[in-house]
Amino acid sequence: MSSSPIAGNDSLVAVRDLAVRFATPAGPVLAVDGVSFDIMRGETLALVGESGSGKSTAALALMGMAGLSGKAAIEGRIALRLKKGNECDVNRLSARDLRQVRGNEIAMIFQEPMSSLNPVYTVASQIVEAITEHTKTTSAAAHARALELLHMMGIPNPAKCMISYPHQLSGGMRQRVMIAVALSCEPSLLVADEPTTALDVTIQAQIIALLKRVQTRTGMAILFITHNLGLAAEIADRAMVMYAGRMVEQGAVAEVFRNPRMPYTQVLLRSLPRLGRPREPGQKLEAIPGNVPSALKRPSGCAFHPRCTFMVQGQCDEHAPVIESCGPGHAVACLRWREIAAGRAA
């Protein structure tokens, strides 16, 4: 296909102009508004943004699952390179083909390890189920594979874990089991939607280390969703920042961290403590003034303008910035990024 956004480069997923609109009783909610991005093979892309910015919705759209929790209209193109080498548009797949993508090409782990496992089935049956759904194996082989996966997850007593029910496991153990479920069919992309938010700091670090180890071993790509930029820096190669359903900045992690161009990213960076780097005594966290805009009433122009210290009346509240390149592999959506970067803006 000549129009393929993927052809000829190394990207695994190429999302173009993705828009997800929910019909709610209060009116339409544009949860994702024209977002484009690529995920390269084997890379880790961090998706950062405040609550409600559309991170989960965008990620679910990759698996054709954005519309499952409500009535949704989904537009745009989600090109996915399949394991077999051919390419598909997730947005145009039949329900049957979508099921082949889910779990097999793209797997997902969620924020709540406590409720991610079905309380009435054992760990073994929940991993085996994922395996047998996509591969023709005997039940014995699937069990052996499940055991191996649990072992790989660093679970102390995998055989015992196999026959356990979810409520018998700790949060960290459950998240390990969830990762085992996700990895069972060797997906080429793992979507991790705030996988450590519900866990305490020590366990959080262990899970991050585990994800990194598994990635080195399998070469899968990870889309790591977090509202913690510090965590993004720990794990990701590239980062993209979403605000009110739009992508506002993306680039290599080091670049985005050293030279954040979008005022929102700058405030985010200043407002969040970093993993493993405790705040210095006396250093204060800068709170972002104002509130996250309601998804029902998105501010005109640049959606960030009511909270932006660089906002210029008649400009920022009227013209929506488009995403443009601001450096090698670095893009930003801000009308004044040049002035701000040059230190000319006030």
Added chain:
Amino acid sequence: MITMIVRRLLTALPTIAASTALLFFSVTVILGSPAGMMLGQDASPQAIAALNEKYGFDRPALVQYGAWVANAFQGDLGRSFTTQQSVSRAITDCIPVTIELTLWSILLAASAAIVLNTIPVFKRTLTGATTLANLIGITVPNFMLGISLIFLFSVWLGWLPSNGWAPWSDGAGEHLRRMIMPVLTLSAYYFGAFSIVYRAEYRDVAQRMFIQVALAKGLSEWKVAFKHALPNAVLPVITFVGISMGQLTGGAVVTETVFSMPGTGRLFVSAISGHDFPVVLAVGMLVVTGVIVMNLLADIAYTIANPQIRFD
């Protein structure tokens, strides 16, 4: 789990004992002097005294109760005042009819309620139809529903015989054909009730994260609905089924009457109107025991279905 069952059994015994006593004394109070009732207002004191003598009504209530319990343990529940028939015999004749009617009806109601509210594909069209069926089941009185069914299937379509009930001894075909309408009638209400309970729980369960996880594994909507959502949503229905079956040991009076079925419900009603003290007491005991036993069974089933309780 075993300890839980044993514990429940041990608490069930005093409950049964206490309810018998309560039932015995309240029935005595409500129905008043049995001899007076039996002989009518114009009975001579001598006749009443003779009767009191014969049945032991003149003894203190506590002594009468003790005698009743002692006899009950030997399977002797006394004789009916009106028919002079053995009460235990009358009850054992009625119970199979009522139990069969109850089992079929609850089975039909529960499985229809669960399956119809789980099927994902036609859901949008089905939800409306199921809601209507719920509404009909809960609001339309059983006698009306029963008579409408007779009118529809026997009078109008001529598919089913209208002449009441037939025992198994008339042949399984005859028996079962006559079972259809009573079962439909009795299950309607329970279908509606189970449906509402199940659907509310199912909606909750469908929002839980593991449902999204199951879909993300690539499972079909049917598999997610029946394998992952159903077992989690079915628990309150199990409890409700237990309660309903317990209550129905006392018979389904209206359904049994409309379809002339010799079940415990009809026995109970005729015993009350005939002031037939031993029969009222025996059926009452049956209901109390039925309720307790069915609740216990429901709890056990609930525990089996829910690993969270099973392993604690």
